[in-house]
Amino acid sequence: MGNRTFTMIKPDAVKAGHIGAILEKINAAGFRIVAMKLTKLSQETAGAFYAVHRERPFYQELVDFMSSGPIVSAILEKENAVADFRTLIGATNPAEAAPNTIRALYATSVGENAVHGSDSDENATIESNFHFAACDVYGA
Numbered sequence: 001m002g003n004r005t006f007t008m009i010k011p012d013a014v015k016a017g018h019i020g021a022i023l024e025k026i027n028a029a030g031f032r033i034v035a036m037k038l039t040k041l042s043q044e045t046a047g048a049f050y051a052v053h054r055e056r057p058f059y060q061e062l063v064d065f066m067s068s069g070p071i072v073s074a075i076l077e078k079e080n081a082v083a084d085f086r087t088l089i090g091a092t093n094p095a096e097a098a099p100n101t102i103r104a105l106y107a108t109s110v111g112e113n114a115v116h117g118s119d120s121d122e123n124a125t126i127e128s129n130f131h132f133a134a135c136d137v138y139g140a
């Protein structure tokens with residue numbers, strides 16, 4: 001069972017002023033923030049981060065959206081972090097997200113869905129390393 005996951009508050013939620021509310025939900029659910037920054041992805045870095053989706057029809061839309069404005073990226077720590085964080089954020093499509101999940105509250109569409117959460121311990125490590133150097137991570 002892994003104890004860290006990686007998240008981004010996406011450009012739609014940053015633009016709408018939801019950083020504080022989303023961090024409140026993350027803290028209230030028992031996650032500890034061990035690394036965090038406000039940053040902006042370029043087309044190149046967004047494209048590389050989502051390279052696994054390169055063949056999907058929505059890839060260019062995803063890259064354009066994720067490089068459209070500032071994001072907050074963070075590494076979160078909690079027992080069973082990956083699964084518990086995916087429960088907290090809700091389904092990819094906000095229309096299917098459980099009530100009171102972050103996406104049910106703040107996402108507007110399947111593409112502009114407010115937050116990212118890693119889907120496995122392996123990807124949590126890969127994604128965290130993509131965004132942060134080891135010296136940026138508290139306790140590392």
Ligand code: CMP
Pocket residue numbers: 058061062092110111112113115116117
């Ligand atoms: P996330 O799960 O964080 O990472 C992959 C992203 O691709 C997903 O969030 C959505 O933002 C996006 N995505 C998935 N399916 C679609 C779709 N059908 N149309 C547009 N974007 C999508």
